[in-house]
Amino acid sequence: MELMLDRTEAPAFRLIEDIEFVKAKVSKLDNGIPVYTVNAGLQDLVKIEFIFRNRYAVPADVLTGSATNRMLAEGTRQHTAQQLADSVDYYGAFYETEENLDYNSVNLYSLSKYLAETLPVLKEILCEPVFPEEELSVFKQNTRQRLQVNMEKVSYLSRTHFQEILFGSQHPYGFRTSLAHVDAIHADGLKKYFKINYNFSDCMLFVSGKVDDTVLVLLNATFGQIHASDTKMGQMDSILPQPFLEKENFVSKPDAIQSAIRIGKPMFNKTHPDYHAMLVLNTVLGGYFGSRLMANLREDKGYTYGIGSSMASLLSGGYLVISTEVAKEVSGDAIREIYKEMETLRTSPVSSKELQEVKNYLAGALMRGMDGAFNLSDRAKGLILYGLDYSYFERYFNIIRNITPEELLEMAHKYLERSSFYQLEVGDK
Numbered sequence: 001m002e003l004m005l006d007r008t009e010a011p012a013f014r015l016i017e018d019i020e021f022v023k024a025k026v027s028k029l030d031n032g033i034p035v036y037t038v039n040a041g042l043q044d045l046v047k048i049e050f051i052f053r054n055r056y057a058v059p060a061d062v063l064t065g066s067a068t069n070r071m072l073a074e075g076t077r078q079h080t081a082q083q084l085a086d087s088v089d090y091y092g093a094f095y096e097t098e099e100n101l102d103y104n105s106v107n108l109y110s111l112s113k114y115l116a117e118t119l120p121v122l123k124e125i126l127c128e129p130v131f132p133e134e135e136l137s138v139f140k141q142n143t144r145q146r147l148q149v150n151m152e153k154v155s156y157l158s159r160t161h162f163q164e165i166l167f168g169s170q171h172p173y174g175f176r177t178s179l180a181h182v183d184a185i186h187a188d189g190l191k192k193y194f195k196i197n198y199n200f201s202d203c204m205l206f207v208s209g210k211v212d213d214t215v216l217v218l219l220n221a222t223f224g225q226i227h228a229s230d231t232k233m234g235q236m237d238s239i240l241p242q243p244f245l246e247k248e249n250f251v252s253k254p255d256a257i258q259s260a261i262r263i264g265k266p267m268f269n270k271t272h273p274d275y276h277a278m279l280v281l282n283t284v285l286g287g288y289f290g291s292r293l294m295a296n297l298r299e300d301k302g303y304t305y306g307i308g309s310s311m312a313s314l315l316s317g318g319y320l321v322i323s324t325e326v327a328k329e330v331s332g333d334a335i336r337e338i339y340k341e342m343e344t345l346r347t348s349p350v351s352s353k354e355l356q357e358v359k360n361y362l363a364g365a366l367m368r369g370m371d372g373a374f375n376l377s378d379r380a381k382g383l384i385l386y387g388l389d390y391s392y393f394e395r396y397f398n399i400i401r402n403i404t405p406e407e408l409l410e411m412a413h414k415y416l417e418r419s420s421f422y423q424l425e426v427g428d429k
Contacts, residue, residue, distance in 0.1 A: 019397055021370040023390055024206075024380035027216070029224035034204055036380055040373040041210035046115070047374055048108040048219070049206040050126060051381070052198050054101070056239070059175035062101065063182070065197065067139065068190045069097045069104035074135035076128040081135060084121060093118045095125065101173055102315040103385065104197075112215055119222040127226065129194065131187045144182050154253050155325060158260035158426040161251050165422050166266050166319050168242030173314060200226050204384065208377035241266065241317065244422065251426040259331040259427030263338055264321035265420050269313040271386055274411065276399040278311055278320070281411045283358050284350055285309050285341065286322055290357060292341045297324065303334045315385065320415070328427050335423065342421075345412040349405035362400045366393070 024036040054065045073095060074081045088094060093110035106126060110118040150156040160176045167174030205223070207215065243266060268275060279287075286293035286309030297303045307324035326334045350358075369375055383392055 019367065019370070019393065021379075021393075022373075022376055024377065024384075029205070029220050031200065031224050031226055033200060033223065035216070035219065036204065036206045036377070036384060037211050037216070038206075038208040038373050038377045038380060039211040040376055041208070044112050044210055046110060046112055046207060046209035046211055046215055047377065048110070048119070048122065049208075049377070049381075050106045050122075051103050051204040051206065051385070052105070053103050053202065054172075055197055056172040059170060059172050059239075060181055060184075061193065062172050062175045063177050063185065064189055064193050065104060066099040067143075067185050068131075068193045068197070069099050069106070071131050071136060071139060071190060072097060072106060072129045072194075073125045074139070075130050075132040076124045077130055078124060078128065084125065087121050088118050091117055095122060112210060112212070115215060115218050119218060123222050123226075126198065131190045131194075133187060136185070136187055136190075140182055140185055143185075144179060147177060147179060147182060154256050154258060154260035154426045157251055157253060158262045158323065158424055161249070161426065162262040162264065162321065162422070162424050165244045165249055165424060166241070166264065167317075168244070171239050171241050173241070173317065204381075206377050206381055208373040210373075247419075247422050249422070249424045250429070251424065252429070253426055254428050256328070256426070256428045258325045259328045259425050260323070260325050261331060261335060261338075262321055262323050262424045263335070263421055264319055265415075265422060267311065267318045267320045267415070269315065269318040269386065270382075270392070271388065272318075274415075275311070275313070276396045277403060277407060277411050278415065279396075280358060280362065280399065280403055281345070281408050281415075282309050282311050282320065283362060284354065284408065285345060285416075288358075288361050290361070292344075293322065293324075293338065296337050296341055297326075297334055301330075301333070301337065303327070303330050303337070307338075313386075328429070331425055331427065335425070339418055342412075342416045342418065345408070346416050349409050352405065355403075355405055355408070359400050359403075363397070366397065366400070 022038055022040040024038050027035045027037065029035060052069075054061075056062065056065070073084055076084065079087070088108070088110070091110065091114040093108065093114060095106065095108045098105045098107065106122070108118060108122045164174040164176050169176070200223075205219070207219065267278070283291065285291060286307060288294075291308070293307045293309065297307050298305065303326045304324045307322070309320065309322040312319050312321065322338055324334065324338075369379060379393075383389060
């Protein structure tokens with residue numbers, strides 16, 4: 001007799017017992033550039049990623065840094081932007097730039113068998129950019145247009161204003177780009193930033209995919225002879241955060257249909273001993289689709305299509321933020337419900353059933369993040385930039401498995417006190 005599944009009951013949860021993953025191997029090029037290699041690819045494809053730390057003297061350098069990185073491939077001493085793109089496209093390869101507050105990267109994706117042809121292009125981009133005026137003018141025009149569009153969105157305004165509230169306008173993390181800042185970008189400024197920050201004595205190289213000795217030999221032949229001085233650039237200039245004094249803030253956006261809400265506070269980054277436990281607590285609060293904020297404000301009240309909370313980790317700090325968009329008529333009610341959920345976590349333990357669901361979700365998310373060579377390289381990067389080792393994941397996994405409702409209650413009581421939170425609403429009143 002064929003057994004029938006009972007589809008009225010969800011399958012039983014079974015927490016993952018152990019995690020195993022490929023760890024990055026460390027070596028150096030002849031000139032001392034550290035190389036972190038994740039050899040875990042099944043296809044004949046590699047990703048080459050150069051990481052350069054951002055060094056800010058003033059907050060406006062945030063825009064200068066991102067502009068510099070994006071302009072690297074817009075022309076060199078030998079080739080135009082189109083010629084550079086065509087030279088790698090011919091081999092089915094491509095390059096890209098990525099920017100964030102802490103570091104910039106230049107990445108190349110290429111078949112291993114064509115690295116001898118594509119790596120010299122990457123080297124030219126990293127060593128010989130000229131920041132041509134015509135391409136810079138186009139970049140500024142496009143940046144201006146994007147900014148004008150974004151400044152009409154309450155979601156964008158809430159994000160940028162909230163960063164300023166938490167860190168202050170004189171801190172790089174709190175910098176808000178204006179049209180005047182875009183207009184002030186000039187080639188000499190980019191060249192100066194490039195000279196200071198794109199220093200091969202202070203960069204990292206991540207290689208992932210199907211990596212064999214031939215790949216490493218080619219990398220060393222291409223980049224290992226570049227002069228790299230013994231002088232390190234040091235850490236980010238010591239600019240202390242200056243959060244706003246006012247805890248409740250409002251930014252007017254006339255005629256906005258919805259209001260964007262952000263509630264949060266300065267916190268710590270992933271090096272703090274409470275970080276892992278706070279990740280679990282944050283997941284209960286608003287870190288996944290089954291969270292309490294989603295159940296309350298979306299499923300029960302119907303205030304929003306989505307609401308979430310996250311722990312942001314930065315090299316020089318961190319923060320907790322809850323964000324959503326609601327109809328302006330219910331913004332006050334939505335804010336009250338957010339604080340209500342935070343207070344409930346401070347006064348009542350999470351049930352064993354709810355905690356088990358969160359543990360299962362987090363363990364699965366951790367495993368998904370280890371799937372594939374490129375993801376493994378990203379995980380390695382997230383450790384090395386913070387000066388951590390792979391025991392970080394062992395500690396996190398152990399906390400996922402063993403944390404108790406009582407420990408979450410302690411975390412909530414310690415970090416979810418309402419008076420410590422900043423509140424921002426952007427909309428029309």
